[in-house]
Amino acid sequence: MTAFHPFTWVASALAVVVTYAYLNSTKEAPADFRYVNSSGIHTLDPARMSWTQDFRVALNIWEGLTTSDPRTTKPQAGAAIFPPLVSADQLTYIFTIREDARWSNGDPVLAGDFIRGWRRCMEPGTGTDYTFLFTDNLAGAADYVSWRRKAAGALTTLDRLRQGWEIDAQAAQSLAHHPVFEVIKPSLSLRSTIIDQHDNHSASLGLARQLNTSNLNWQALYQQTFDQHVAQMDQRFSNVGLEATDDKTLLVRLLRPCPYFLDLTSFPSFLPCHPSVELLREGDVDSGLTREGLVVYDPQWTKPRGIRNGYPGLITNGPYFVSDWKFKQRLRMSANPFHRMFDTLNVRTIDMLVYENTSVAIMAYEAGEVDFLPGMDVPYDHELARLSQTGQRRDFLMCDTFSTYFMSFNCKDERIEDRPNPFIDARVRKAFALAVDKEAIVHAVLQRGDRVATTFIPPGALTGYPSPVGSQMDIAAAKQLLIEAGYPQGQGLPTVTLLYVPSDERVCQALAGMWETHLGARVELRCQETKSFAESKANHRFMIARGNWYGDYYDPTTFLDCFNTGNGNNDSGYSNTAYDALLHRARVTTDIAQRLELLAQAERIIVEDDLPIIPLLHYASPIAVKPNVSGIFPNPRLRFPFRYVSVAR
Amino acid sequence: MIRPLARRLVWALTTLIVVYVITFVMVVMVPGNPFQQSDRSMPIEVEHALRARYSMDNNWLYFWEFLGGAVRLDFGPSFTYNDWTCTQIVSQALPISAMIGVLAILFAVLVGVPLGVISAARRNSWLDVSIVSGVLIGISLPTFVSGVVLLTVFAVAWPILPIGGWGTIKHLPLPVITLSLPFIAYICRLTRSAMLDVLGSDYIRTALAKGVSPHQVIWTHALKVAFLPVLSYLGPATAQAVTGSFVVEKVFGVPGMGQHFVNAALNADAGLIMSTVLVFSVLLIFLNLAIDVLYAWLDPRIGLTI
Numbered sequence: 001m002t003a004f005h006p007f008t009w010v011a012s013a014l015a016v017v018v019t020y021a022y023l024n025s026t027k028e029a030p031a032d033f034r035y036v037n038s039s040g041i042h043t044l045d046p047a048r049m050s051w052t053q054d055f056r057v058a059l060n061i062w063e064g065l066t067t068s069d070p071r072t073t074k075p076q077a078g079a080a081i082f083p084p085l086v087s088a089d090q091l092t093y094i095f096t097i098r099e100d101a102r103w104s105n106g107d108p109v110l111a112g113d114f115i116r117g118w119r120r121c122m123e124p125g126t127g128t129d130y131t132f133l134f135t136d137n138l139a140g141a142a143d144y145v146s147w148r149r150k151a152a153g154a155l156t157t158l159d160r161l162r163q164g165w166e167i168d169a170q171a172a173q174s175l176a177h178h179p180v181f182e183v184i185k186p187s188l189s190l191r192s193t194i195i196d197q198h199d200n201h202s203a204s205l206g207l208a209r210q211l212n213t214s215n216l217n218w219q220a221l222y223q224q225t226f227d228q229h230v231a232q233m234d235q236r237f238s239n240v241g242l243e244a245t246d247d248k249t250l251l252v253r254l255l256r257p258c259p260y261f262l263d264l265t266s267f268p269s270f271l272p273c274h275p276s277v278e279l280l281r282e283g284d285v286d287s288g289l290t291r292e293g294l295v296v297y298d299p300q301w302t303k304p305r306g307i308r309n310g311y312p313g314l315i316t317n318g319p320y321f322v323s324d325w326k327f328k329q330r331l332r333m334s335a336n337p338f339h340r341m342f343d344t345l346n347v348r349t350i351d352m353l354v355y356e357n358t359s360v361a362i363m364a365y366e367a368g369e370v371d372f373l374p375g376m377d378v379p380y381d382h383e384l385a386r387l388s389q390t391g392q393r394r395d396f397l398m399c400d401t402f403s404t405y406f407m408s409f410n411c412k413d414e415r416i417e418d419r420p421n422p423f424i425d426a427r428v429r430k431a432f433a434l435a436v437d438k439e440a441i442v443h444a445v446l447q448r449g450d451r452v453a454t455t456f457i458p459p460g461a462l463t464g465y466p467s468p469v470g471s472q473m474d475i476a477a478a479k480q481l482l483i484e485a486g487y488p489q490g491q492g493l494p495t496v497t498l499l500y501v502p503s504d505e506r507v508c509q510a511l512a513g514m515w516e517t518h519l520g521a522r523v524e525l526r527c528q529e530t531k532s533f534a535e536s537k538a539n540h541r542f543m544i545a546r547g548n549w550y551g552d553y554y555d556p557t558t559f560l561d562c563f564n565t566g567n568g569n570n571d572s573g574y575s576n577t578a579y580d581a582l583l584h585r586a587r588v589t590t591d592i593a594q595r596l597e598l599l600a601q602a603e604r605i606i607v608e609d610d611l612p613i614i615p616l617l618h619y620a621s622p623i624a625v626k627p628n629v630s631g632i633f634p635n636p637r638l639r640f641p642f643r644y645v646s647v648a649r
Numbered sequence: 650m651i652r653p654l655a656r657r658l659v660w661a662l663t664t665l666i667v668v669y670v671i672t673f674v675m676v677v678m679v680p681g682n683p684f685q686q687s688d689r690s691m692p693i694e695v696e697h698a699l700r701a702r703y704s705m706d707n708n709w710l711y712f713w714e715f716l717g718g719a720v721r722l723d724f725g726p727s728f729t730y731n732d733w734t735c736t737q738i739v740s741q742a743l744p745i746s747a748m749i750g751v752l753a754i755l756f757a758v759l760v761g762v763p764l765g766v767i768s769a770a771r772r773n774s775w776l777d778v779s780i781v782s783g784v785l786i787g788i789s790l791p792t793f794v795s796g797v798v799l800l801t802v803f804a805v806a807w808p809i810l811p812i813g814g815w816g817t818i819k820h821l822p823l824p825v826i827t828l829s830l831p832f833i834a835y836i837c838r839l840t841r842s843a844m845l846d847v848l849g850s851d852y853i854r855t856a857l858a859k860g861v862s863p864h865q866v867i868w869t870h871a872l873k874v875a876f877l878p879v880l881s882y883l884g885p886a887t888a889q890a891v892t893g894s895f896v897v898e899k900v901f902g903v904p905g906m907g908q909h910f911v912n913a914a915l916n917a918d919a920g921l922i923m924s925t926v927l928v929f930s931v932l933l934i935f936l937n938l939a940i941d942v943l944y945a946w947l948d949p950r951i952g953l954t955i
Contacts, residue, residue, distance in 0.1 A: 007759065014755040018818070021748055025817040043731035124695045125702075128684075153694025156701040165707055174694050276940045292698040308818045327733055327741045329815055329904040355813055355902040363805060364812040364902075535680040538690060568690040 031332060033629070033647050035372040036361040040328040040354045044302035044314070045192035046271045047120040050129040052550070052638050056267045056374065057352060060333060060642050061316040062271040065114065065250070066262050070644045071633045074554075075262040079109055079272070079317060080250070083262065090257035090590060095250040095265075102338035103274050104321040105312065111244035111318075117273035118242060124152045125294030132568075136561075137261065139241030139253040147236060148293070151229045154178030156292035159226060161211060162218035167315070169201055172208035180225045183514040187216055230287040251338050257590045260555040267553060274315040276299050282309075319345060319643040328354045333642075346631075346646030354482075365624055371647060372632060373624040374640060382447035384622045389449060398449055399621045402461050402551040402636040406453070406613040407498075407511065411572025413512070413540050419494040423543055425483040426610050430494075432544070433471055433614040434478035435518040436511060442617050445510045449622075453615035455607045457551075457559045461636055465556055465596045468604040470615065475518050482519055490520025497524045499542035501533050507616070508546070537571050547571060547613065549636075556599040557583070563606055574612035579605045654942070667922070668930045669716065673894050676919045683728040683917055698793035715923060718844070719779045724924035729916040735924040738909065743928065745815060746893030752825045754883065754890050757832035762872075769848065769875075770867050780837065787834030796827040796900035809910035812930025813902030824901045828894055832886055836879055843875035876941070877948060881930060884940035892925075 011095050032193075037053045046058050059068070076082060079101045085094040101109035121127040122134050135142040141230040153174030160167050175181055188210050199400040205637070253259065271631025280298040283290035290296050300306075304322045305313040314322055319341050320333035321407060331352040335345045353370060355361035356379045364370050375382055376396075388396035409423040409432075410416060422428045438452045451458070453468025487493045500508045505527065512523035528536060537545050551558040561567055564583055582602035589595040606612055625632045631644035682697045685691050700706040703725070704714045718725055724735035765840055768780040783796060790877045803823060804812045811819055893907030906925065913921035 006763075010755050010758045014752065014759065017748065017755065018821075021752075021821055028816075041732070042731070043730065045731060049733055122850065123686055124698060126690075128691070149692050149694045152698040155696040156694075156706075160701065160706070165710070168706075170693065170697055171706070174697050177694070213778045235780050290702060292701050294698050294702055296702065299726060299732045299734075326910070327730070327904065329741075353814060353902075354904065356908055357813075357899045357902065360800075360813045360900065363800070364814070367804065367808060367812050369812055369814070517680055531915070532680050534685070535682075568692075 011503045015216060017288055031349040033347040033372070033642065033645060034347070034351045034353055034370045036355050036370050037331075037352050038355060038358050038361060038375065038377070041325075041352075043299075044297070044322070045126070045207070045297075046117065046268045047126045047130075047275075048128050049268055053374070055179060056332065056638075056640060057322075057333070058268040058271065059266075059318070059639060060320050060350070060578050061314075061322055063101075063318045063339075064263040064267070064269075064270050064272070065097075068266045068637075068639050068641060070631065070639075070641050071635065073635045073637050073639050078266065081248050084139040090259075091254050093252040093254070093261065094245075095252065097250065098340070099248070100340045101317060102105065102335045102336075102340075103315050103317050104338060105274075105315050107274070107315070108247075108336050109272060109317050110247050111250035112247075113272035113274060114250050114270075115242050115244060116275065117271050118269075118278075119237070120273060120295070121269045122148075122240075123289070123295035124149050125296045127223045129244040130267075130552070133264060133267065133269050137254055137256075137258050137264065139255050140239040141241070141255075144236055144240050150174075152293040153227075154180055155222070155226060155229070155291070157211075158218060158222040159291045162222045166212055167208050169204035169208050172211055173204045175211070176204070176207060178225075181222065183217065184211075186213075187214060194598060214641055220333055223347055226289075226291075228276060228294060230289065233287075256587050259592055259595070260553050263555070264551045266368075269421050272317060274317075275504065276312055276315055277442075279306075279311045291337070320350060323349075328356075330354070341643055345643060346644060362624070368626075371626045371629050372640075374638060381622060382449075385447065385449035385620065389478050395624055395627055397623050397634045398627060398635040399623060399638060400451060400458070400636060401619045401621050402458055402554075403549060403616050403640060404453055404456055404458065404615050405450075405545050405546075405548045405619060406456070406615045408526050408547045408572040408613045409611070410540055410543050410545070410572060411575070411612050416497070416543055421543060422485070422487065422493055425485050426482045428487065429608075429611045430471070430487065431478040431481040431519060432521075432613045434474045434481070434616055435514055436616070437514055439473075440514075441507055441510055446617075449620045450617040451620065453617050456549075456613065457556055458618040458636070461551075461649060462554055462556060462596075464593065466600045468600055468607055470607040470627075471611070478519060493519075493521050494526050495522045495525050496543050498544045499526050499528065499533065499536055500546040501530050504546045516521075540573060545571065548619075556596065556603065557586070560599060560602055560606075563612060572612040574606070574610070576605060576610060579610075599610070657938055657941070657949070661938060664934055665927070665930055668925060669719075672714055672923050672926045673715070673861075676922050679917050679919075683919055691816045693870070715920070716919070719924070719927060724927075725920040727913075727918055727921045729913070729918040738921065739906070739924055739928055742765070742893070742904060742906040742909060743891075745903060746898075746907060747891040749821070749824050749828060749897070749903065749905065750887065750890030750893065751819065753829035754832060754887050756825060757836055757886075758879070758883070761833040761836030762840050762876070765837040766844055766867060766872060766875075769841045769844030772845065784834040784837050787830050788838075790830070791896070792827050792831065792894060793896045793900060795830050796823070796897055799823050799827055800900065811931065813900075815902070817906055820901075820903070824897050824903055825911040827900070828890060828897045832890065835882065835886075839878050839882055840875060843878045844871060845873045847875045877944065880944060881940060884937040885933060887928070888936045891927045892932060 041053050041057060042051050043049050044057060046062065049055060049058060063079045065078050065080040066075040066082060069076050080095040080097050097109055097111055118134065122131055122141060131145060135145050150255050157167055157171040157175040162173060191214045209305055243251040245251050277297060280301045280574060281288050282298060287414045288295065289586060301311065302314050319336055319339045321336045322331060323334040324332040333350040335342055335348045353366060358376060361373060362376060365373050384396055385398065387393040388398050409429045410421055411424060412422055414424060415421060442450050442452045455467050455473065457467060459467035482488065484492065498508055498512060508525055512525055515521040515523050536542055549559060549562060560583060563579060564568045564570065564576050565580050579602050582598050586598040589598060607615060621638060628648045630646050682691065682696055684696060704710045715725065722736055725928040727733050727735050727738055730738065764780050768777045771777050800823060801813065803810045809819055810823055814820055853866060855870055856870050858862065891903035895907040895911050898905045908923060909925050
């Protein structure tokens, strides 16, 4: 009889799938060196990256003009001869690219490749977080970038108008900031054109309404603006202090003396870019711009194998190249046969493995499946820190990072959610800062081996920098300050909102407790997930908010610029003319010691007098390195150049 | 058969469109600038131009462009993982989840159904009691517990299997078994109660009276009918299993689909949220339809209804 046997079917289906899985499984040998990246790569495009784990891969597959010493992360020789020629006024650097510098396809590395890479970081569309490194330091870069950005904003609005789409207030503002607005102005009523300086929202809205109903020839206006912009682009870019005087010589002109410029050139934003990327440029063929005036490349350019336009796949100039990349699974780097260190590399293949769960990554490390964990962010990190500090685990190392965790005050808005904001008064800020027991937070609440912070810049990290003392806990002084500010024992203080993300829970509860006990303040804890938090913070909907900062280069300004008036990262809205003036004086000072002294004075203002922030701690980050691995050194920037690694098997 | 099928297809498409509209509305309502992936602020003109570049400055335009792309299986870029399109992400992750999911479901049927049959046939015996209590544990035990237990036993204490990752056949057993445990339990319970119903019916008594062996009555005559509820459960169960489990993937470091449902939402990655939701909906709707067709074919009394 032909009985119904579901099991026979099910069992054979099972067998088929298992056979399929077996045939599909990788037969590749494991890499020489395996490390874990817990969240996967966000991007391999050096112009767009801003995550430490992405930097790490980039600095192994590309090589800048300088590279980092594996122990100190100080600049050393890279693709260019070290040190470069520097003019007496410290404004001109002449880099000579090494004769043996080669791309992973054998092409010589040229000065123009660096210009291409750097320009990508400046252009709106490709450049993102680190454009400021160029505009702050390179001669002419700020002008070029702002000219390009304004044009992109205006072209976008004009493009929308010519297609007949309604535009909003923001779009109207973008147009009003561009010279083409002078042409449009005469056809509008006078009132709506007065938004030049203040970006008043209702004025912009009125302008948007007028533009939407206007019967100007938007198509012609768009085309004219676009063509004019394209025609000027090359000439405008030639004003940026970047010039390839010959194939191998790169001349860089700086805006002002920049003692840390050679450190910057080892940063991922300053990496070169192979010309093949132009095969994947999008937008208008002649101008290379999109309709919005942006420079955009097909994001597939970072893939090891090309899929269209004859693109050969990612070509890099570092000691390794990407030979395989499976999303959130594995990225394999192999030794670059054209790199000068090819013969001396001990580790020929590297696997970056992704384990979403750090605990599983630690288990894999313990089981010997991986050799290196560049971070161990787990709920029991205090236990790992203890094992490392007591010497029970010599393979767990602590990196004192170049970073600070702090609370920032809203120093700008007088009212927040219909409550008066007491923190516009520096005395109240100082009172809250002095009432915090940082020792308790670091040693009792977190217990991770972080360093207590009294200053914004981690002391000792910068040679020759005279760090200020900062503020110590002083309850009596805090109470006195509150009395002076008119809130004796916290009377009259509105409820204080403390905004943070879930990982800050314990710290913020402790802080609220301290302010309630010592100052009599009522604190409302407000926890938001990261995206909402970023939005609230950017819109100043907070009284006190958590913050952290990782220094990008070895100079006080990587921290101090955050509190410059109008700086994009000045979340607290702090503004002090004396502070700005000190930073400005430091910018134009050529004497190194004097410059650092000026910067220290500026830091003193924010950590001793005005306190727009309460520095809490400098992060310590645990890493794990197998005993048979050498060449990985704890360092403040968590850079681990793998070219120095060797594995004894 | 044809007309009801056509009607069901129309309903399936309508459901998909409703799902898309609801997801879209939620996605555009979420706060945050999708282009800003770090703490640093972005110049307003650049944000404005980028939004326009991806048609995100106008919700209507975005709605139709995304829908048009989705029909051609082009889900646009991911804003969290700049170098990948949503289609690439889904097409790398879905086969992995599907492999684990299909294996887990097959394994669950292979284990769950016999357990249910035995349990029903030996009703109230110690075997029944232990199976039923095992099932209770299987249903109540979350996979993040069972997964970690399996991991500790088979990868740490007795290291015969790798801890996590993907690529070889050795990476399969632990996630498959972990994922199948709740399904085994549920299938076992369904089979048991259906079997109990069937075993009391007249045709079973007739078969037994005619002298057919009890073994054949149970495993052939009775199971054929008792399997139907299990079959109807397999539709949604398969859809759920093949689209991946966040927990199982996280515990075993499997690069599957499950993680993207959660991470895309946390990162406010509009394209990835909508593509994962749409893929899941398509699978759910069409697997249910397929099961219903199968059902109607196995039991002509039921027919295909909406």
